[in-house]
Amino acid sequence: MSKKLTKRAEDYSKWYNELVVKADLAENSAVRGCMVIKPYGYAIWEKMQAELDRMFKETGHQNAYFPLFVPKSLFEAEEKNAEGFAKECAVVTHYRLQNDPDNPGKLRVDPEAKLEEELVVRPTSEAIIWNTYKGWIQSYRDLPLLINQWANVVRWEMRTRLFLRTAEFLWQEGHTAHATEAEAITEAELMNNVYSNFAENFMAIPVIKGLKTESERFAGAVETYCIEALMQDGKALQAGTSHFLGQNFAKAFDVKFTSKEGKQDYVWATSWGVSTRLMGALIMTHSDDHGLVLPPNLAPNQVVIVPIYKTDEQFDEVSEVANTIMSDLRARNISVKYDNRTTYRPGAKFAQHELQGVPLRIAIGPKDLENGTVELARRDTLTKEVVALDALTDVVEGLMTTIQDDLYKKAFDFRADHTTKVDTFEEFKDVLEKTGGFILAHWDGTNETEDKIKEITKATIRCIPEDSVEESGVCVFSGKPSNRRVLFAKAY
Amino acid sequence: MSKKLTKRAEDYSKWYNELVVKADLAENSAVRGCMVIKPYGYAIWEKMQAELDRMFKETGHQNAYFPLFVPKSLFEAEEKNAEGFAKECAVVTHYRLQNDPDNPGKLRVDPEAKLEEELVVRPTSEAIIWNTYKGWIQSYRDLPLLINQWANVVRWEMRTRLFLRTAEFLWQEGHTAHATEAEAITEAELMNNVYSNFAENFMAIPVIKGLKTESERFAGAVETYCIEALMQDGKALQAGTSHFLGQNFAKAFDVKFTSKEGKQDYVWATSWGVSTRLMGALIMTHSDDHGLVLPPNLAPNQVVIVPIYKTDEQFDEVSEVANTIMSDLRARNISVKYDNRTTYRPGAKFAQHELQGVPLRIAIGPKDLENGTVELARRDTLTKEVVALDALTDVVEGLMTTIQDDLYKKAFDFRADHTTKVDTFEEFKDVLEKTGGFILAHWDGTNETEDKIKEITKATIRCIPEDSVEESGVCVFSGKPSNRRVLFAKAY
Numbered sequence: 001m002s003k004k005l006t007k008r009a010e011d012y013s014k015w016y017n018e019l020v021v022k023a024d025l026a027e028n029s030a031v032r033g034c035m036v037i038k039p040y041g042y043a044i045w046e047k048m049q050a051e052l053d054r055m056f057k058e059t060g061h062q063n064a065y066f067p068l069f070v071p072k073s074l075f076e077a078e079e080k081n082a083e084g085f086a087k088e089c090a091v092v093t094h095y096r097l098q099n100d101p102d103n104p105g106k107l108r109v110d111p112e113a114k115l116e117e118e119l120v121v122r123p124t125s126e127a128i129i130w131n132t133y134k135g136w137i138q139s140y141r142d143l144p145l146l147i148n149q150w151a152n153v154v155r156w157e158m159r160t161r162l163f164l165r166t167a168e169f170l171w172q173e174g175h176t177a178h179a180t181e182a183e184a185i186t187e188a189e190l191m192n193n194v195y196s197n198f199a200e201n202f203m204a205i206p207v208i209k210g211l212k213t214e215s216e217r218f219a220g221a222v223e224t225y226c227i228e229a230l231m232q233d234g235k236a237l238q239a240g241t242s243h244f245l246g247q248n249f250a251k252a253f254d255v256k257f258t259s260k261e262g263k264q265d266y267v268w269a270t271s272w273g274v275s276t277r278l279m280g281a282l283i284m285t286h287s288d289d290h291g292l293v294l295p296p297n298l299a300p301n302q303v304v305i306v307p308i309y310k311t312d313e314q315f316d317e318v319s320e321v322a323n324t325i326m327s328d329l330r331a332r333n334i335s336v337k338y339d340n341r342t343t344y345r346p347g348a349k350f351a352q353h354e355l356q357g358v359p360l361r362i363a364i365g366p367k368d369l370e371n372g373t374v375e376l377a378r379r380d381t382l383t384k385e386v387v388a389l390d391a392l393t394d395v396v397e398g399l400m401t402t403i404q405d406d407l408y409k410k411a412f413d414f415r416a417d418h419t420t421k422v423d424t425f426e427e428f429k430d431v432l433e434k435t436g437g438f439i440l441a442h443w444d445g446t447n448e449t450e451d452k453i454k455e456i457t458k459a460t461i462r463c464i465p466e467d468s469v470e471e472s473g474v475c476v477f478s479g480k481p482s483n484r485r486v487l488f489a490k491a492y
Numbered sequence: 493m494s495k496k497l498t499k500r501a502e503d504y505s506k507w508y509n510e511l512v513v514k515a516d517l518a519e520n521s522a523v524r525g526c527m528v529i530k531p532y533g534y535a536i537w538e539k540m541q542a543e544l545d546r547m548f549k550e551t552g553h554q555n556a557y558f559p560l561f562v563p564k565s566l567f568e569a570e571e572k573n574a575e576g577f578a579k580e581c582a583v584v585t586h587y588r589l590q591n592d593p594d595n596p597g598k599l600r601v602d603p604e605a606k607l608e609e610e611l612v613v614r615p616t617s618e619a620i621i622w623n624t625y626k627g628w629i630q631s632y633r634d635l636p637l638l639i640n641q642w643a644n645v646v647r648w649e650m651r652t653r654l655f656l657r658t659a660e661f662l663w664q665e666g667h668t669a670h671a672t673e674a675e676a677i678t679e680a681e682l683m684n685n686v687y688s689n690f691a692e693n694f695m696a697i698p699v700i701k702g703l704k705t706e707s708e709r710f711a712g713a714v715e716t717y718c719i720e721a722l723m724q725d726g727k728a729l730q731a732g733t734s735h736f737l738g739q740n741f742a743k744a745f746d747v748k749f750t751s752k753e754g755k756q757d758y759v760w761a762t763s764w765g766v767s768t769r770l771m772g773a774l775i776m777t778h779s780d781d782h783g784l785v786l787p788p789n790l791a792p793n794q795v796v797i798v799p800i801y802k803t804d805e806q807f808d809e810v811s812e813v814a815n816t817i818m819s820d821l822r823a824r825n826i827s828v829k830y831d832n833r834t835t836y837r838p839g840a841k842f843a844q845h846e847l848q849g850v851p852l853r854i855a856i857g858p859k860d861l862e863n864g865t866v867e868l869a870r871r872d873t874l875t876k877e878v879v880a881l882d883a884l885t886d887v888v889e890g891l892m893t894t895i896q897d898d899l900y901k902k903a904f905d906f907r908a909d910h911t912t913k914v915d916t917f918e919e920f921k922d923v924l925e926k927t928g929g930f931i932l933a934h935w936d937g938t939n940e941t942e943d944k945i946k947e948i949t950k951a952t953i954r955c956i957p958e959d960s961v962e963e964s965g966v967c968v969f970s971g972k973p974s975n976r977r978v979l980f981a982k983a984y
Contacts, residue, residue: 027624027627029558029559029620029624030559030563030566030620030623030624031559031561031562031563031611031620034559034560034561035559036556036557036558036559036624037556037557038556039554039555039556039639042554042555042556042557043554043555045557046555062531062534062535063531063534063535063538064528064529064530064531064534065528065529065534065537065662066521066528067521067522067523067526067527067528067660068526068613068644068646068660069523069526069582069660070523071522071523072589072599074522075589075599076597076598076599079597082589082599086588086589086590086599087588087589088587088588089587089588089589090561090584090586090587090611091584091585091586091587091588091589091601092582092583092584092585092613093583093584093585093586093601094582094583094585095580095581095582095583095648096578096579096580096581096583096648097564097567097574097578097579097581097583097610097612098578105568105571106568107564107567107568107574107578109583109585109610118589118601119523119582120589121560121584121613128521128522128523131522132519132521132522132528135519141835147531151644152560152643152644154560156587156588168559168560168561170557343633
């Protein structure tokens with residue numbers, strides 16, 4: 001199998017697809033639109049999960065687990081939510097297969113095992129969860145209810161791409177219940193902040209926080225908060241959303257509580273989620289024509305050591321040094337792997353670890369043993385240096401922070417270079433065509449204009465940025481007055 | 493809601509169902525046979541997951557993720573496996589709902605969105621995984637392949653019980669591929685040992701390791717290793733299984749490899765799993781008429797501190813001491829919760845923590861402040877003692893080990909008291925009726941006898957114990973010769 005990647009400038013989309021497969025992150029499966037997440041890809045996802053889970057618990061949330069299936073009658077209870085997901089949901093209609101009398105050795109659905117009520121494979125769990133919350137919430141003492149679930153969900157998308165859009169994906173979904181509107185809004189904002197902190201500080205991906213417009217809102221939400229990242233091809237990627245659901249689900253499922261004062265009211269809700277889509281954001285933010293580039297925080301192995309040797313004796317000597325380095329690095333909580341496979345040559349190992357984005361590579365050969373040095377290579381900059389053995393641990397530890405910071409800075413600078421304020425529609429189209437990226441432009445606030453712009457340019461409003469300042473201007477399309485710029489881009 | 497439990501001696505089954513719900517572990521959902529795992533129950537499951545995951549990684553396994561759906565044509569490829577699961581599988585036949593023209597506001601399956609090929613919701617993943625492995629394995633260099641998956645699976649069981657038998661459950665499933673038969677058998681045995689270590693040392697549940705008979709084997713396996721535990725009602729519970737699959741799946745999915753010598757052969761396989769059923773084992777091994785009893789290893793909170801006070805000043809003084817205790821305990825990695833809720837009285841808190849099985853409860857009141865003591869209550873023995881504050885951390889730390897060990901010993905002694913060697917079928921029936929438990933008896937090795945015994949007594953062969961000694965005797969039912977005793981019991 002050729003490990004050579006298509007270059008980004010040649011065909012960005014092909015580069016992405018090849019990279020995902022060749023770096024052993026994921027691959028397509030025998031099931032239309034569903035992926036297999038391979039061990040190396042899953043190890044990165046586990047790192048994301050662990051950090052997010054820690055952040056959720058730190059903010060008072062607990063994990064639970066709700067059923068995979070949603071009975072049709074519950075699914076349709078919140079009308080907008082149902083409408084939003086009905087078009088793309090997998091439906092279980094039978095509970096048994098039987099031998100097919102017409103095809104010996106084959107099975108068929110048993111027509112007698114038809115379910116009385118169809119079950120929808122959850123595309124999201126508001127319905128089944130709010131139906132459950134009805135039994136859990138009676139009084140203000142039961143609130144707030146702060147619950148998260150790690151789960152798989154299914155949305156029958158017609159055009160799928162590994163990690164970015166798959167029929168089944170893994171995610172977490174938080175579902176919270178509150179006594180007041182203000183508290184629910186605060187929660188939705190808090191979790192959007194958790195997501196942006198996670199993206200920026202852990203994944204080294206700068207994001208713009210903001211509010212979705214009505215047409216881009218989650219089906220059933222009153223407001224959708226989001227974080228938007230910019231990929232290297234100038235397209236935006238929605239990396240996480242947090243929804244203020246108002247009392248929509250409480251009303252649909254009749255979830256009321258008695259306040260301290262003895263008054264009955266519907267409960268206020270939020271939901272929020274990030275998914276394996278973050279893997280796509282990670283790949284498309286940092287990687288290059290040589291393969292994956294991983295921030296140290298997300299690397300299953302932060303350092304790999306490759307021995308260079310000709311004789312068994314040399315191998316033993318190198319291994320002894322490697323073992324010392326490993327225990328020194330592990331003592332500082334740096335993960336390190338000694339690639340002592342005898343079935344591959346150093347060149348092949350270098351190529352593999354470069355393709356898989358290991359942040360630092362240490363090579364040790366006989367010459368190094370003589371000099372008391374090693375060769376240290378950085379994946380992000382593709383630079384090498386010779387480092388004295390006795391300084392190595394400190395240097396590596398320092399580089400863990402440096403690389404993490406540099407990757408963020410690089411992505412931040414890229415975004416700054418690809419964010420353009422435009423004031424006319426000609427300019428708008430011109431920027432989109434030439435450089436892509438984020439466009440900050442005035443908009444008149446109507447769905448109609450938003451739709452038209454999308455129709456003509458394929459760009460959508462990614463969000464109304466949280467930090468956008470008041471500024472009077474005129475809508476880039478309709479010329480109507482506007483008092484702040486919103487963020488446009490073509491998006492994944 | 494009454495927190496009072498039915499007593500075990502009155503109605504064991506009712507006691508179990510009430511305990512699961514009242515201790516906030518799980519509850520039934522709106523979906524037939526599917527449960528909701530509540531935060532407290534899920535926190536215990538997370539502890540199991542973390543420890544098992546650590547053990548799997550320590551033995552060289554990596555996690556990955558495979559699709560939820562299995563296309564029918566793959567599902568039916570390994571005939572015995574298909575036959576075993578076809579009768580109880582959920583089948584997705586459509587991928588869209590639409591507005592129901594006959595029922596405004598309701599949805600129905602869109603008849604035009606019928607899948608060309610039905611998708612089975614995985615009851616187990618051998619088929620989809622071995623179809624994937626075909627692409628991953630070419631040479632001996634790709635072996636062994638040691639992969640685990642944490643996932644949900646669905647088996648459409650007709651009679652369900654929380655944790656013990658549910659239509660959807662959570663589990664891990666390991667799927668490994670090997671170059672030789674011997675290596676695969678060693679792996680299957682190793683993982684059964686991992687399970688028994690986990691059950692005994694982490695969950696404090698003694699288990700019998702052994703081999704299943706042909707009729708109790710996993711559908712598609714050559715041998716099934718298992719661990720069997722004994723519940724307090726004298727019924728057995730299969731707590732984990734590890735299968736040697738021979739070349740069955742490699743042949744069904746045409747997975748061959750080239751050996752070092754250049755020869756082609758089918759790959760050898762294992763699979764192994766434990767599930768949320770372990771929650772049932774945990775509950776039914778240790779708990780009592782007062783509620784859940786948790787071994788310290790599995791307790792989300794190992795210690796709870798309840799303040800006793802009348803005035804705000806007393807509360808502040810007690811809280812100050814509680815805070816010191818908490819930081820001392822946390823410094824020794826003991827998890828502790830300060831139950832300072834003002835909406836509940838101490839009595840209600842005591843009852844709740846007893847019901848939820850918190851291993852140690854510390855109560856602090858004004859009298860304790862004067863004396864420099866606290867009241868320490870053990871959940872497992874329901875005993876209390878007064879402990880000097882300056883000795884508390886050591887005492888608590890010591891009790892963590894003591895309680896863990898005592899629970900194991902208690903369960904071990906119970907099992908010893910409820911394991912009977914019998915030599916006649918009269919005795920066999922008598923023991924089953926009077927005390928239940930494990931029965932060690934000779935068996936002639938035939939399916940026929942096994943079936944007859946099951947038909948008459950409802951007892952099954954739980955396993956042929958690994959440590960059963962050779963001993964000549966005659967089958968308890970047929971009188972035919974036998975050279976070792978096997979383990980019978982009625983089982984969950």
